[in-house]
Structure formats: structure tokens, C-alpha cells
Amino acid sequence: MVLYGVAALALCTLVGMVVGEVLAVVLGVDANVGGVGFAMIMLTLVTHWLRQKGKFPPASEQGVLFWSALYIPIVIAMAATQNVVKAVTGGPMALLAGVGAVVAGLALVPVLARIGEPGEPLPPMTAAEKQEA
Structure with a gap:
């Protein structure tokens, strides 16, 4: 069940990165524009919706919580590359x-x-x- 939480995070990250790349092409920028931010917003909305439907058990939340603890260091590392x-x-x-x-x-x-x-x-x-x- 923890794997489902990690899978939800991975899927949201992939979709967020694609949205960031598409937005970069539309704006004419040579960098991903907000991909991680879009991914985290999407993850928040998706997990909230799944909890309301009763389809996101606590064990799956553990997979998301594990990676969310790493979110701030990842963002700092990404910002350092700018x-x-x-x-x-x-x-x-x-x-x-x-x-x-x-x-x-x-x-x-x-x-x-x-x-x-x-x-x-x-x-x-x-x-x-x-x-x-």
C-alpha cells in the first residue's frame, strides 16, 4: 500500500514536469517553469480527493509522507542550480x-x-x- 502513495507522487511529478516544460515552450523560456510546484499542487488535490472518496488508505499516505519529508531539500537543490x-x-x-x-x-x-x-x-x-x- 505504501507503494501506491509513492506511485501517486511519481505520477504527479511526471505530469507536473510535463506541464512545466510545455509552459516553458509557450513562454519561450529555456527552463522548466514551475514543474515541481504544479506537481505538489496536483498531489495535494489528488490525495485530498482520494481521501474524500475513501480510496486512499493510511498505508498509502505513508508513501507520500516519506517523500514529502524530502521535498524541502529537493527544492533547495533545484534552486541552487539556478x-x-x-x-x-x-x-x-x-x-x-x-x-x-x-x-x-x-x-x-x-x-x-x-x-x-x-x-x-x-x-x-x-x-x-x-x-x-
Whole structure:
């Protein structure tokens, strides 16, 4: 069952990369445009939909959780391959886009925090749970 989670991740990654490559061709850019981001959004939507349908058992989630723990190092490695110096010296557009994305993200935090109903707090940990942690 863990294999199904890894398969879902792999399929979403492949489709995301294809979408990123197609978008790069359409925009005339010589690089994948957001393939990993599209893959992660697709994975989130697909797994949510499968959970709602009851077709994504907890064992399959373990396969996705395993690779999601590696997501941040992968993104950092991919970002390290980009030529940041050339982008910054090429004009102010790269800096403007970066600052704009950060400002938009910060502005959306309060909006996203209001989505949904407040949840119930977790009960205090038992002695056995404290030993496991």
C-alpha cells in the first residue's frame, strides 16, 4: 500500500514536469517553469480527493509522507542550480518578482488563517506518549 502513495507522487511529478516544460515552450523560456510546484499542487488535490472518496488508505499516505519529508531539500537543490547572479544583474524584474511574491504571501497569511472553523485543542499527552516523543 505504501507503494501506491509513492506511485501517486511519481505520477504527479511526471505530469507536473510535463506541464512545466510545455509552459516553458509557450513562454519561450529555456527552463522548466514551475514543474515541481504544479506537481505538489496536483498531489495535494489528488490525495485530498482520494481521501474524500475513501480510496486512499493510511498505508498509502505513508508513501507520500516519506517523500514529502524530502521535498524541502529537493527544492533547495533545484534552486541552487539556478543562476541567481545573472538574474539579478539582468535587470530589476527578478528582484521585483521576488519581493512581490513575498509581499503577496505575507498579505495572504491573515486571509488563509480565517478559512475554516477553529479546531478543538488536542488532549494532554499521556505518560506513554511523552516517553515515545
